[in-house]
Amino acid sequence: MNNSTTIIIGGGPAGLFCSLLLAKTGCPVLLLEKMHTCGRKLLISGSGQCNLTHTGTIPSFLNHYGEHGKFIRSALMHFPNHELIRFFEEQGIEFTENEEGKIFPKSGKSRDILTALLNEADNAGVQIQVDEPVQKITHHSDEFVVTTKLTEYYSPYVVLATGGFTYPVTGSTGDGYLFAQEMGHKIIQPGPALAPVYIPEFPFGELSGISFSGARLSVFRDNKKMRETTGDILITHKGLSGPGILDLSRYIRDGDELKVSFLPCQNSANARDELTGYFSSGGIKQVKTILSSLHLPERFARKIMEVAQIPSDITCAQFSKQLRNRLITFLLEYPFSDVRLGDQKDAMVTRGGIALDEIKQDSMESKIIQGLFCIGETLDIDGDCGGYNLQAAFSTGALAASGIHKKITGKKISEK
Template sequence: MATPTIIIIGGGPAGLFCAVHAAGEGRQVLVIEKKKSCGRKLLITGTGQCNLTHTGEVAGFFDHYGDHGKFLRPALRGFTNRNLVAFFEERGLSTVTEPNGKIFPASRKAADVLSLLLEECRRMGVEIRCDEAVEEVAATEKGFTVRTGPSSYHADALVVATGGATYPSTGSSGDGYAMARALGHTVTAIAPALAAVEVRAHPFADLAGISFEDLSISLFRENKKVREQTGDLLFTHSGLSGPGILHLSRYITAGDVLRISFLPGMTRESLVGDLVEKTASNGNRLVRTILNDYPLPERFIRKLLEAAGVAADLTSAHLDKKARNRIITHLIEWPLTVQALSGLDEAMVTRGGVSLDEVDQKSMASKLVPDLYFIGEVLDIDGDTGGYNLQAAFSTGFSAARAIARGEL
């Protein structure tokens, strides 16, 4: 093979999509993948069903990337969710949209998405070399040198699409961060995102599997409220999960306190008034039966009374103010201290990565090194669940490919 003009390191969705759109018009593209096959992480997204993107106007996407949605605006506008659906459907892969807005391939098979990307690479003349880990990258006067175990390559343009550091068994083990540093770039602190939370002295371990919808979850650090999130919550054996926790996890560190309101829409004042009225007018009813009037699972109510020090057979007439206030506190702002986030081997995506200050948001090109690009999860970007991370991968891959195609390579 002649020396490739463009080398893309990483055969995940961002890398393959970039390769498809960068190839052609005399440009030779080589994708180097360290695993024996491409797209290992893509195959497990959405439990193997591959949540490609989300429905709605693309402007609604910007708030789903934490504090970094602004950086992605040009990429998402340049290649939208509608563009992505059209790309797949025009090539024979139909999609389906769920009531919650998630878009999947109609076959519900991530393997079909990967097969289509690989076929498009083949059609466009992209060469893919698997089972070849990159050991060294260096900028030269006329491009880049990329050295693997068996070979050394020259490239006029280099695209780093190595993914983050989560699910390392799929190949996403943080290699791109070392490459970025070797090329003079800053890498921000790496941590799990879209991660479950382990809780100290977990009070709900025996309630694992119970879930709640649209709860209000507040994040406190050193007694100061720093974030708030609304979303579904799931009790696990070691702590908390569910979209509300996963989306908040990018901001959480060990030692933080989560205060959970299990009655969304009710303030402390409104609950005090409501509970006082119910207990005063129903003195013979058990406290736990009065709590059953609220949309709360029976097993949770029993745990709540235990935590508040209220006997299960206590009647409303015997509920004193202090005990009532303890119940209200647990319902409106139950405090749980974070022990840790689930590890990089369990979190869905990586928080941190190549500093966005050093990357052009329109082209994904390095501001420090000519003809160097960073795309996908290797960047300091992490999205919410619902297809936002894959959309970012495809959109940043497309942005880099368009910039390369518009250049003089």
């Protein structure tokens, strides 16, 4: 192997993209993938349809990475969403945008994206070794020694692109965290993100499939509000999912209390007063009629009255203050106690990872070890639903390729 070869560990979207961009400049690249094939997690992204990215400006992207939007700004500016789309369009892939701004291949097949990446990597001359898991990485005198089950490789540059620890069946088992930690990096405790919430003794399981738009969601821990947001939610057999829950999940820990408003409202006090007025002035109207006027699904309205122990045929005139307040609380702040977050088999991405204060945000190079680059889900970055995580993978991969190219040639890939 050429001793100037860059070794990229991990054949997901970040690793593949970094490898092919670097190889296109003439730099030798070896990519090591422990599974039989590359890109197995990419194939199941977006339920197999591959939500590649999202519409919007880069400043609008930054709010979709929790507290870490500032760090990833350089990568997104270096390789933004429109450049990502153009790259694949040049490979003959057409795209479509849904009403939420999510971008998908028009074919609806993530396989098309992976095939394009593999073809471009092959055309660029990337040497891909599959079925070769890395066992250890050491660094001595400006050179890395990468030990696999088959042999040892030597290189001045190594890229960790091993992904997170979610969907372990695809090969994402957190290997990169261990490698980085052994080389002196701090690891922020990994956990599931973009994950559903499971609720013990969930009272609405029979309503699985019913969704609510613009629900207000609040996370409490030890009676302290930790986070509040709004988003669309979906009732499942065992709890809650949907974009609002998935995006909030990075802040949820097992044992937390989740309070849910099933009615879209910005201010719970105003909404409570408004609902009180509806019921107080309802007269002979049945309570369920008032609920129907709020555009709540009929099955849900019946169930929440049952859970609140309110007779189904009660009229507003018969509605006591105690029962009224209970129902309003259930509608606006239903408390789900001791919730459990879906684990790594359920979560789409990983929160936590290599600490960002130890990574140069203008190149993805380690501040601790020169020549070590960390990209994609190995980093302590996770995005919302909508293509933000794949965009981060491609953008950090592109920036790392440019950073390595500059160390080799003195110029970034974008420079002439």
